[in-house]
Amino acid sequence: MTEPTSNAAGGIQYVPYNRLCLSSLNVRKKAPTGIEALAETIGEKGLMQNLVVHEMKGRAKLPKLGVCAGQRRLAALDLLVEQGRITKDYEVPVLIVSQGEAVAASLIENREREAMHLADECVAFRLLTEEGKSVAHIAALFAVPDIAVRRALKIANLAPSLLDLLRDDRLDYDQAKVLALSDDHATQERVWGDAINKWQRRPAELRAALTHAEVNASENALARFVGLDAYETAGGRVRRDLFSDDANAGYLEDAELLHRLATQRLIELSQAVGNEGWGWIETRTRYEATEILRLGRIGSNTRKPTKAEEAELATLNATRDAAQAELDAYYDEDCEPDEERGERLEAAATAATISVDQYAERFETYDPEDMKQAGAYVYLDDEGRVCIERGLVRRETASTTQAGAAHTCSANATRVPKERPLHSEKLCKRLTAHRTAAVQIELVQQPTVALAVLMQRMIPVVFAEVYGRSNIDSAVKIDVHTTRDALVSNADDMAGSVAWLALEGEREKWSRMLPRRVADLLPWLLEQGEDVLSNLFAFCVAATVDGISSADRPHAVNEISNTLAVDLSRYWKPTRSGYFEHVAKDLIAAVVGESVSPQAASEVRGMKKDAAAEAAELRMTDSGWLPEVLRNREVPERVTYGYHEDDEGGDDENGDAAAEADQVSEAQASPGEEEVEPY
Template structure:
């Protein structure tokens, strides 16, 4: 065993590298010296470090210590006789091997080695010590990590336990399991790692599955620029669900799933040893059985239909309609009270604005009173709302699982197949009801839907097979159906202008990265002939990527009305878009642009009513920042992005959500 590790990355096969040439010269000189050196052994106390040792920088010796503990010192030290004023002292100074000597001393002190343990050494002259030390340390290439992993696999094949291997290398048992898992990756892919043509992170992603055929299929199905670790991992676990991220898994619980005979695959390279549930059908059956008990309690409420869906994504939920409401005329007493409240709200807001502009400390009393007045105002207006009778006759309840893994009931929904009947009822009326104003301004709605547009683009690039279907859908509508209704894709590929506020966040960064990656492989000759010649040389996967990106570039889902157009909703459903992966309600992106009463309602619903109480006493900016912190892990989305919301178009969902009392 050598004390030294890699100190030079020189290519020893090239004479043009001065470091390599120096290493070769030193090795040759060292061999001449060692030809007349003598071999011996000495105890730890007979050896002392030498100033001639070329390695000065301290390093981690824990792995070396484990090897010495298990195997002893297998490689000799290089020493010379110590002299004082020309007189030998009887001690030997270590020119190379100080690390081995140091860990032996520690092991003797800990009782793992006897005090008279003998260390092998080669004795050279003092004037030769520096040259020999340099020769041992310079130009040595450290073992590739792949070779270490292979070596551990060899030990395991010999019957060594994980604990024994961990002791030998002085590493944790988790590290050993990780390295054995990496060594078990498909040999062709592991050879790419050994040749530095694949990264450690890619190997870790592939190791989530033990199926070599699946690993190879995932690797070969992606182009070189697409082989990000997260995408490889997603391909290999697409038939599974993640324990910590899947709402149904949180609802059922790992214990109940395993008691029913379910298997769990562990990702050893996740920081929390993330697990993946393999039998999704079993998991869903367990969840469905529990939700059926919740649904049984709803029959007495008289809904036209009751559906139980343990899994329903935002795109499918967006396909449901909501029972509309109509506003009753207030009584004289209610009208008078509303006028008083409106006047008081205006007075309090003026006072707070003046105090903020002058820098005066208004105190929390005005803020608390304003919150109380706005709450009463909202409650009074809510009493004047009643469901539309025609809509109520079509409405039902959906029993599902919310983002927190709890059973919930969404009342007052109109099934997608009943929405035409709902629309016919609206058109048959004398006058369409005016849309209830939601909490989002037209500008904020445009910004939010622009974020969704960017996310749709990014998802289409990741799913070229879906992009081809979207393109075919668009072409068929024009050729065979005379382009009836709205559309989400413009074939002439004129990228729509997005609001400047949207050019920020995860979706924008991903879109720019995808554009940069594709631009890097395109030919410099962009003429029609040059581009066509390049395309003829490309495999189908590259052609698919180009079509997907260009199709995605034409997606336009920006609108200022909180109702999502049907064409956009269809596209959302086609790509399975989950906006929680792309957007979250931060202070600048959301809370600073909505009324404070809505901000408080969002925090109260998505976290807890108690969490919203401290925000009542803050000014708007402080409350927005506090709300963003409170909501950071909630996964909440406004209704315009496919969430439940708390107002406007999603009022019925928010007011009628019910958590299962058995949870």
């Protein structure tokens, strides 16, 4: 098959208008525009540019000539004939080409004239491939990169109904690119048809619908760690994304295989770490900040680096400082943000910091005996890089070592650290103050529950002969004191709390209704109806609830909270001042990674602490996320002392109760045990 030439089949010829018809090989399918203006020009000046035609198959002795290039000019001639301005024997200049050359001629002609619609151009590329033209040949013919041709062929593979929508501009290019990720027309049409609302037709939402069970290779840490080649070698399938410039762009269909490959490789890498002499090694496919931060650490020594190592470390430090300075300068610029540049600078700063940290690890040494009681975590960060945390001590190991230290006076006993809590005492009090306010305002609206809560506190005291000496672990203080001042003193952001504002509104309402003198209070109460008394009673009980705690542990206020089904996310939001500036940056990144995305966590990890806290607030204020302290809904175990009579009394039972009381007394006298508050 020959390529079209400037003089195919003998050059320009003149044929009568009535021999012309529109060819099915004309790649322009969208109706042409501006025909009236073009007809006026032809009517006044004549047809100055030829049409490109090919012979149509038929039984006529003089075959029709199909116009494969020049659809707008043919439409203008049709209009002139209808208007009677030219006759059907009007001589039209044409270039006759073979049928095999028609598609290429039409495509070349249309690209050089009025811009073709994207859908028509893509379909034309597909027609050329169906005629046997290679991607490279088409790319060379139209002076475009191979990837542009491949992308056009992807668009051309859309279902015909979707191509029609694209031609009519009811489906835009970005949406088409996403739908083209699937080669199945039924799937394409289903995803588009299911997207009823406008927001569901955003490219990101369409992509999620198509790839909901697949792994985004360009963003997933495991995919970066394993590599697409290793994944495909193991039999995994990849849905390639031709419209991304990322070399790893695509979607992995077998998440289980990917996780298995990553775990196997991590285990292999961890063996070398285990040979260092650690008591245990754990591998994780992601950074578990809450898990690692709870562990203790053994002490270490730092050896002095050699001169060569000092010089190399100085170079790495200089590179890190320069990268961070460039990133800080970018943040300080007062101009339109350049997202691509920002991501590049953040990645460079993070990589430089990691390089310094990894190089510095070679100078850290541990006592061999301590190493036997400690271990290391081998995990992947958000970029798929292998990281190692050494010198970690588990809770049970620390407890065992501490117990042994009570009987020995070895110097090593001081090396075992106390388990570090995830949140400080001050932050726990801040968070639980908000929890208390939330429970109070919910209790205000439930007088019956408020009555039950108070009675639960009073009855064991009044009926001591029934309940014995019980430790009354209650959130309500029977000596009647409010927790209003405690809420404000422990949480300086309480004034903006939804629960606090509602509570203060209730307080102001009742303050206006109550008599000014205490002597008038009882007569006033006796005059009130049942509704007023029950609602006032509920507010007063709620005001005595005390759920503030200095640690994340089971609390009696949770029993009330669970009864009321309090949704704490309605009353507390993760803000910079209320949470993020009070925790470590690693924990901020872990929280963002859990609630937003690994990519967002990676961005936060590359920022300074203040910027990271601010960024986390922007991403998470309305996420509904709660810290562990507020997610903890456990209730303390009830402890009972002395005699407790069940359905039937007896001497044996009294004896058992007395023995139990003695055991408890001994437990209270034992050193190191937590004291139990008397009621």
